[in-house]
Amino acid sequence: MSARRRLSLGERLVIAAPYLWIGAFFLAPMLLVAKISVSQSALARPPYRPIFEFSDSLADIWSKAQNFTLDSYRALISDTLYVESYLSSLTIAAVSTLITLIVAYPFALAMARAPERMRPILIGLAAAPFWTSFLIRVYAWIALLKDEGLINNALIALGVISAPLQMFATPGAVVVGIVYSYLPFMLLPLYAALERQDPSLREAAADLGASPAQVFLRVTLPLSREGVIAGALLVFIPAVGEFVIPDLLGGSETLMIGRTLWNDFFSNHDWPAASAAAIALVALLMIPLLLWERARLREGERAQ
Amino acid sequence: MSAASSWARRATLIVGFVFLYAPIVILAVMSFNTSRLVSVWGGFSTKWYAALLENEQLLHSAKISLAAALTSAAIATLLGLFAAIALARFGGFRTRMLFFGAVHAPLVLPEVVLGLALLTCFVALGVGRGFVTLVIGHVTLTMCFTTVAILAAMRDCDPALEEAAMDLGATPPEAFVRVALPQIAPAVITAYLLAFTLSLDDLIIASFATGPGATTLPMRIYSQVRLGVSPQINAISTLLLALVAVALGLAALVSHWRVRRER
Numbered sequence: 001m002s003a004r005r006r007l008s009l010g011e012r013l014v015i016a017a018p019y020l021w022i023g024a025f026f027l028a029p030m031l032l033v034a035k036i037s038v039s040q041s042a043l044a045r046p047p048y049r050p051i052f053e054f055s056d057s058l059a060d061i062w063s064k065a066q067n068f069t070l071d072s073y074r075a076l077i078s079d080t081l082y083v084e085s086y087l088s089s090l091t092i093a094a095v096s097t098l099i100t101l102i103v104a105y106p107f108a109l110a111m112a113r114a115p116e117r118m119r120p121i122l123i124g125l126a127a128a129p130f131w132t133s134f135l136i137r138v139y140a141w142i143a144l145l146k147d148e149g150l151i152n153n154a155l156i157a158l159g160v161i162s163a164p165l166q167m168f169a170t171p172g173a174v175v176v177g178i179v180y181s182y183l184p185f186m187l188l189p190l191y192a193a194l195e196r197q198d199p200s201l202r203e204a205a206a207d208l209g210a211s212p213a214q215v216f217l218r219v220t221l222p223l224s225r226e227g228v229i230a231g232a233l234l235v236f237i238p239a240v241g242e243f244v245i246p247d248l249l250g251g252s253e254t255l256m257i258g259r260t261l262w263n264d265f266f267s268n269h270d271w272p273a274a275s276a277a278a279i280a281l282v283a284l285l286m287i288p289l290l291l292w293e294r295a296r297l298r299e300g301e302r303a304q
Numbered sequence: 305m306s307a308a309s310s311w312a313r314r315a316t317l318i319v320g321f322v323f324l325y326a327p328i329v330i331l332a333v334m335s336f337n338t339s340r341l342v343s344v345w346g347g348f349s350t351k352w353y354a355a356l357l358e359n360e361q362l363l364h365s366a367k368i369s370l371a372a373a374l375t376s377a378a379i380a381t382l383l384g385l386f387a388a389i390a391l392a393r394f395g396g397f398r399t400r401m402l403f404f405g406a407v408h409a410p411l412v413l414p415e416v417v418l419g420l421a422l423l424t425c426f427v428a429l430g431v432g433r434g435f436v437t438l439v440i441g442h443v444t445l446t447m448c449f450t451t452v453a454i455l456a457a458m459r460d461c462d463p464a465l466e467e468a469a470m471d472l473g474a475t476p477p478e479a480f481v482r483v484a485l486p487q488i489a490p491a492v493i494t495a496y497l498l499a500f501t502l503s504l505d506d507l508i509i510a511s512f513a514t515g516p517g518a519t520t521l522p523m524r525i526y527s528q529v530r531l532g533v534s535p536q537i538n539a540i541s542t543l544l545l546a547l548v549a550v551a552l553g554l555a556a557l558v559s560h561w562r563v564r565r566e567r
Contacts, residue, residue, distance in 0.1 A: 110314075135505060
């Protein structure tokens with residue numbers, strides 16, 4: 001990276017537009033959420049007690065800062081609803097990520113080993129659902145999973161079951177929804193990692209007497225590690241904060257943090273609680289990202 | 305490759321694509337079902353499509369969504385282009401890390417958090433919520449995607465070409481517009497389309513950022529869906545899916561045609 005340099009006027013103007021936008025509509029709102037999370041909740045509009053006014057002097061700000069309350073954070077820890085939502089979000093996201101990986105791996109492998117002229121068509125078909133509406137794809141599963149839905153009717157017609165299975169409105173339905181919706185996010189990085197692999201490595205292993213299973217476990221799988229990690233993060237991170245899937249496919253007892261936060265905000269009007277939950281959620285998501293970044297840095301050091 | 309593994313590969317591909325496409329295809333088929341019930345085929349009919357045309361609420365929301373997507377995608381693409389230029393060409397300027405982080409953060413931030421932040425901000429500023437705040441929300445959401453898409457293309461195009469143009473007397477804006485822009489044009493178009501589809505599909509940010517009078521199509525679909533499967537929703541979903549399918553098909557044809565012409 002070149003040394004820090006001063007920007008010309010023209011360059012400053014180019015940078016000012018995105019900077020101002022991000023500052024006004026992302027950084028400032030996030031600070032506001034952090035502020036509300038330490039405010040007291042109130043029966044008013046907006047439903048929290050304001051802490052600072054624009055007219056405050058420094059002394060005012062200092063005295064008011066004494067009114068900061070960690071009540072919302074304390075409530076987060078003591079409120080079993082929140083604790084359960086976090087744990088259940090993490091569990092559902094982890095299980096879904098694992099299943100997505102198991103479903104996507106053979107699929108990506110089959111695409112990467114397909115004849116070369118077929119690959120662009122296959123990858124196009126695998127990526128196409130990403131451009132269609134997420135909401136509609138989740139909605140499509142309701143008709144499949146319901147008690148009087150297609151899967152149950154087909155199973156009853158085939159004589160496999162006599163009474164409909166309860167699939168809709170369960171955590172399992174949420175997992176199916178996440179696996180289905182996020183499959184392209186896992187497929188693409190896996191495909192990229194597998195397609196890059198040099199076939200001669202596998203041939204060499206086979207020539208030296210490795211069985212196909214050994215070739216897979218000791219050559220193909222380890223070499224696709226980067227793709228597995230990237231795909232897992234691309235599925236896990238949005239899945240933890242997911243709202244639409246648990247709301248449409250999960251039952252009322254399927255707790256996920258995105259949904260609890262939404263309800264606290266829209267139904268209970270408890271802004272400080274929702275804000276504290278949002279800040280905690282961001283912190284929760286940063287942990288796997290930072291761990292990944294650290295692992296990558298360490299990898300880089302080892303490579304040198 | 306042996307015959308057995310080639311057979312296994314084909315079977316895997318078929319199972320995979322059936323899983324990806326069956327729910328969508330079933331939804332499209334159901335939209336032509338006379339019967340209201342999912343599991344009973346009552347015969348072919350287009351009556352749900354006819355009913356759509358008379359559903360004023362839904363049509364109004366579709367117009368709002370379309371207008372918001374067209375506008376917000378244009379702003380997000382322009383801002384993303386500026387952000388990408390700054391990150392790719394301005395070297396290590398003083399607040400680069402903050403800028404880089406802030407531009408990319410919405411990518412990993414759950415939409416509920418971003419929506420909540422935007423709404424608290426609009427309320428604190430005393431701004432009435434409606435179409436304008438909806439567009440602001442969607443630009444904030446989609447701008448990180450446009451930045452990433454354009455930045456990747458900017459990194460692939462050689463700055464030496466722009467420097468050569470400047471040595472020959474072009475001003476920096478001229479050099480950018482006449483040398484770099486034609487090279488990154490496909491990425492700019494992709495970025496616009498990406499922002500457009502994300503905005504058209506978004507439920508969460510819209511629910512926080514919009515106000516009465518500017519209810520978007522996904523919000524209408526969502527409130528209908530919560531009441532159960534509805535044939536009219538099947539019909540409008542099928543129309544949206546068909547739109548995407550046609551657009552993707554055209555894009556594939558255009559790129560195929562370009563590749564052939566270049567040979």
